[in-house]
Amino acid sequence: MKQRRIKEGVCILVLLIFVILLMTQEKQSTAEPQAVFEAVQSAMDVDGLAVCKDERIKKEFGIDPRAFDFVGYFASDSIMEVREILLVHLSEESGEQELLDKITSRVTDKAELFSGYAPEQSGYLEKYELLSRGGYVLFTVSDTPDDVVRAFKKAI
Numbered sequence: 001m002k003q004r005r006i007k008e009g010v011c012i013l014v015l016l017i018f019v020i021l022l023m024t025q026e027k028q029s030t031a032e033p034q035a036v037f038e039a040v041q042s043a044m045d046v047d048g049l050a051v052c053k054d055e056r057i058k059k060e061f062g063i064d065p066r067a068f069d070f071v072g073y074f075a076s077d078s079i080m081e082v083r084e085i086l087l088v089h090l091s092e093e094s095g096e097q098e099l100l101d102k103i104t105s106r107v108t109d110k111a112e113l114f115s116g117y118a119p120e121q122s123g124y125l126e127k128y129e130l131l132s133r134g135g136y137v138l139f140t141v142s143d144t145p146d147d148v149v150r151a152f153k154k155a156i
Helices: 002-024 033-042 054-061 096-115 119-126 145-155
Strands: 070-075 084-089 129-133 136-141
Touching: 033 070, 033 084, 033 136, 033 145, 054 070, 054 096, 096 119, 096 129, 096 136, 129 145, 136 145
Parallel strands: none
Antiparallel strands: 070 084, 084 136, 129 136
16 A cells, blocks of 8 residues: 555656646747747837848858748948847757857957947947747847847747
């Protein structure tokens, strides 16, 4: 009788651990990448910004957009403007941590560049947002980064 209760207890414990693991795993979003990109764009003042092509993405971030399922990049052509949105939908083979590291490095370099002569732009860089959720990576430099993040979370 005592062995049976021990076995029942072990089974319940294993089941509980399994349920906790399922609940804490990050779920992949089923949202369409273009719809998510449009949602985050709408949360930011995009006057003077435009969708950028693959060549610009390679130049700015050092990544190959073809290595990902979707890459959307919205930025200014002006070298004096730092506001931007980068949205990446990760593929199975894509390296999330490598992407995050490249973005962080780029922000650091750009912040050093702007700190001496463009304090307003430098202020935007100090409050940038970079997050990974549901198979997406969002990077934004904006005057309203919280609004962009909120729109992103709602869209995915």
